[in-house]
Amino acid sequence: MVTLQDVARAAGVSIATASWAVNDNKDVRIPESTRIKVRKVAEELGYRQNALARSLARGRSDLIGFISDGVATSPFAGQVIQGAQDEAWRNGKILLIVDTNGDPLIEQRAFSFMLERRVEGIAYSSWVHHAVKPPEELKQVNSVLINCFDESRRFPAVVPDEVQGGRTATELLLAAGHRRIAFINEKEPSPASVGRLTGYKKALSTAGIEFDAGLLTESTADQEGGYRAAGRVLASGATAVFCHNDRTAMGLLDALHERGVRVPQDLSLVGFDNQEVISAHLHPALTTVGLPQYDLGLLGIRALLAHGRQAGAVSAVGEVLRVACPAIVRESIRAL
Amino acid sequence: MVTLQDVARAAGVSIATASWAVNDNKDVRIPESTRIKVRKVAEELGYRQNALARSLARGRSDLIGFISDGVATSPFAGQVIQGAQDEAWRNGKILLIVDTNGDPLIEQRAFSFMLERRVEGIAYSSWVHHAVKPPEELKQVNSVLINCFDESRRFPAVVPDEVQGGRTATELLLAAGHRRIAFINEKEPSPASVGRLTGYKKALSTAGIEFDAGLLTESTADQEGGYRAAGRVLASGATAVFCHNDRTAMGLLDALHERGVRVPQDLSLVGFDNQEVISAHLHPALTTVGLPQYDLGLLGIRALLAHGRQAGAVSAVGEVLRVACPAIVRESIRAL
DNA sequence: ATGAAAGCGCTAACAG
DNA sequence: CTGTTAGCGCTTTCAT
Numbered sequence: 001m002v003t004l005q006d007v008a009r010a011a012g013v014s015i016a017t018a019s020w021a022v023n024d025n026k027d028v029r030i031p032e033s034t035r036i037k038v039r040k041v042a043e044e045l046g047y048r049q050n051a052l053a054r055s056l057a058r059g060r061s062d063l064i065g066f067i068s069d070g071v072a073t074s075p076f077a078g079q080v081i082q083g084a085q086d087e088a089w090r091n092g093k094i095l096l097i098v099d100t101n102g103d104p105l106i107e108q109r110a111f112s113f114m115l116e117r118r119v120e121g122i123a124y125s126s127w128v129h130h131a132v133k134p135p136e137e138l139k140q141v142n143s144v145l146i147n148c149f150d151e152s153r154r155f156p157a158v159v160p161d162e163v164q165g166g167r168t169a170t171e172l173l174l175a176a177g178h179r180r181i182a183f184i185n186e187k188e189p190s191p192a193s194v195g196r197l198t199g200y201k202k203a204l205s206t207a208g209i210e211f212d213a214g215l216l217t218e219s220t221a222d223q224e225g226g227y228r229a230a231g232r233v234l235a236s237g238a239t240a241v242f243c244h245n246d247r248t249a250m251g252l253l254d255a256l257h258e259r260g261v262r263v264p265q266d267l268s269l270v271g272f273d274n275q276e277v278i279s280a281h282l283h284p285a286l287t288t289v290g291l292p293q294y295d296l297g298l299l300g301i302r303a304l305l306a307h308g309r310q311a312g313a314v315s316a317v318g319e320v321l322r323v324a325c326p327a328i329v330r331e332s333i334r335a336l
Numbered sequence: 337m338v339t340l341q342d343v344a345r346a347a348g349v350s351i352a353t354a355s356w357a358v359n360d361n362k363d364v365r366i367p368e369s370t371r372i373k374v375r376k377v378a379e380e381l382g383y384r385q386n387a388l389a390r391s392l393a394r395g396r397s398d399l400i401g402f403i404s405d406g407v408a409t410s411p412f413a414g415q416v417i418q419g420a421q422d423e424a425w426r427n428g429k430i431l432l433i434v435d436t437n438g439d440p441l442i443e444q445r446a447f448s449f450m451l452e453r454r455v456e457g458i459a460y461s462s463w464v465h466h467a468v469k470p471p472e473e474l475k476q477v478n479s480v481l482i483n484c485f486d487e488s489r490r491f492p493a494v495v496p497d498e499v500q501g502g503r504t505a506t507e508l509l510l511a512a513g514h515r516r517i518a519f520i521n522e523k524e525p526s527p528a529s530v531g532r533l534t535g536y537k538k539a540l541s542t543a544g545i546e547f548d549a550g551l552l553t554e555s556t557a558d559q560e561g562g563y564r565a566a567g568r569v570l571a572s573g574a575t576a577v578f579c580h581n582d583r584t585a586m587g588l589l590d591a592l593h594e595r596g597v598r599v600p601q602d603l604s605l606v607g608f609d610n611q612e613v614i615s616a617h618l619h620p621a622l623t624t625v626g627l628p629q630y631d632l633g634l635l636g637i638r639a640l641l642a643h644g645r646q647a648g649a650v651s652a653v654g655e656v657l658r659v660a661c662p663a664i665v666r667e668s669i670r671a672l
Numbered sequence: 673a674t675g676a677a678a679g680c681g682c683t684a685a686c687a688g
Numbered sequence: 689c690t691g692t693t694a695g696c697g698c699t700t701t702c703a704t
Binding site for chain 4 (some may be wrong): 003004015016019020025027028049053054055056058061070246284
């Protein structure tokens with residue numbers, strides 16, 4: 001490995017000068033000529049900075065830890081990471097990602113690894129939007145929660161705006177003239193289920209429609225849940241249905257096909273999540289509401305970096321940022 | 337930040353001794369008592385090793401680079417990363433992951449980052465199994481290709497065994513008594529399409545069945561492709577069909593439902609990829625062949641590490657390891 | 673404008 | 689058994 005010392009020697013300058021030339025240091029003025037020369041020599045020798053030494057000397061690692069409880073399991077996490085990575089790079093930082101797969105022991109080791117590597121912050125993310133009890137280690141470093149939040153509000157968090165999402169989904173149907181809109185919601189209480197229900201009710205009330213409990217069906221948030229809800233939905237006399245997520249919609253669509261109910265001719269559908277493999281390829285393609293995954297990652301890292309800058313600023317601590325969920329219009333809604 | 341020096345001072349020992357104690361160094365014998373004491377002091381002071389300094393001093397970073405062209409876009413990559421991470425950790429290494437999203441510029445920067453960080457090897461992976469022209473930088477460090485391969489065979493590679501997979505899928509149908517088995521294959525030539533076709537033919541020939549070109553249909557490898565292939569498949573008089581992947585099977589199933597053809601009563605189906613969101617939740621649940629994603633990652637890193645150990649060993653260079661694709665039996669096959 | 677030199681925190685000979 | 693010390697490769701202050 002060729003070191004800066006080698007470059008300096010070969011270029012006939014001191015090691016300090018070589019450092020300045022290589023780093024294009026603005027604080028010090030060295031003649032363009034020597035700068036050029038040094039860089040040329042470095043190039044020829046195939047010099048490559050040693051980030052380990054550099055970090056040690058500067059006291060900055062330029063590393064940001066990213067802990068996820070499931071890139072592997074989830075089709076969502078990928079986009080979040082992409083957003084996080086892009087924002088990190090834009091700031092000259094690089095992500096040190098580890099997927100704990102939900103295992104506390106792995107999480108423990110992940111923290112050690114990261115802290116030992118002197119990461120400048122940690123983004124702690126989950127693939128399901130939910131409340132978490134962040135591990136103590138998180139407090140040892142600047143950090144942010146992504147797609148999850150701390151109930152005791154000790155950390156800033158970035159999450160999707162479920163309420164607005166639920167409202168948007170409902171409004172899509174309302175705008176098409178539907179008045180009797182069924183909602184197949186997830187049975188388990190969760191930020192998504194309570195948030196989306198709230199949004200659904202808000203949209204209805206804004207449109208001057210009274211909430212009808214008979215239009216609300218609870219089920220598991222997967223294909224089977226949607227499939228089993230078909231009977232109740234049909235019996236409710238709804239002309240449109242808002243499904244808790246795309247998987248639910250897929251199951252419902254399946255049941256509808258079997259019963260000869262056509263979508264969107266006989267019944268309009270809107271899903272949630274915009275899980276592409278499913279929504280974009282159903283028959284008909286599913287109109288849905290997307291999760292702002294990329295932005296969650298991007299904004300999470302941005303918050304981390306901003307917070308790091310104004311170190312100690314209390315303002316953002318515990319604050320939760322809700323990111324808008326966009327409408328994705330495809331073909332499953334028929335205008336009345 | 338408390339340093340080793342602080343610990344040493346507080347424990348009343350030299351910094352070297354402190355290092356021995358903290359690292360549980362076997363090469364040197366220090367009395368259990370001082371070892372305990374040092375560790376206790378370290379604990380109390382909240383000492384945490386500085387991996388940057390450690391790596392610099394030892395000349396080993398314990399970092400392994402993992403370049404992917406799409407964790408974000410693919411539901412497959414996640415499992416590969418999981419396998420890679422597990423194997424890396426088992427060896428005390430940590431993965432430095434970057435997703436290039438297929439962008440050569442990002443890839444370029446990724447290499448710089450990794451090389452500067454002195455990674456001990458790079459796993460270069462793709463989310464579609466295909467031939468790649470690995471960038472020159474890969475040669476600067478111990479490396480391995482995962483789910484892709486170098487046509488000029490300059491690097492070891494780990495890929496799924498498409499031929500065996502195609503054979504397995506076909507055998508699943510054969511075993512159920514089917515003789516007229518249609519194959520909806522991907523139109524574009526690719527390791528997957530040619531491999532699976534080869535496997536299909538082999539299975540047939542082993543079973544003493546002659547290949548019938550009339551049973552082969554080519555289409556795009558997605559839902560739409562499967563949907564459009566329905567007519568030809570039905571016309572072929574097949575009693576079973578092997579779909580190039582689960583998405584194709586999903587589209588086909590859709591078309592079949594519309595035409596009133598029941599699965600598996602009237603027609604048996606087998607997919608490929610075991611894309612859970614789809615295959616596990618179709619009606620009926622899809623019998624398919626899985627991709628050995630986890631193992632690809634695991635074996636890739638293992639190869640990297642092994643190769644690093646016997647540095648210079650020519651044996652493994654350019655060698656491609658084919659990993660078996662397992663059968664995933666669900667409900668879409670009916671025994672004749 | 674450029675060089676000398678003191679670290680950054682830790683490891684690993686080498687002495688004692 | 690334990691302490692001294694010379695680096696690892698680079699940044700940065702302080703002279704020159």
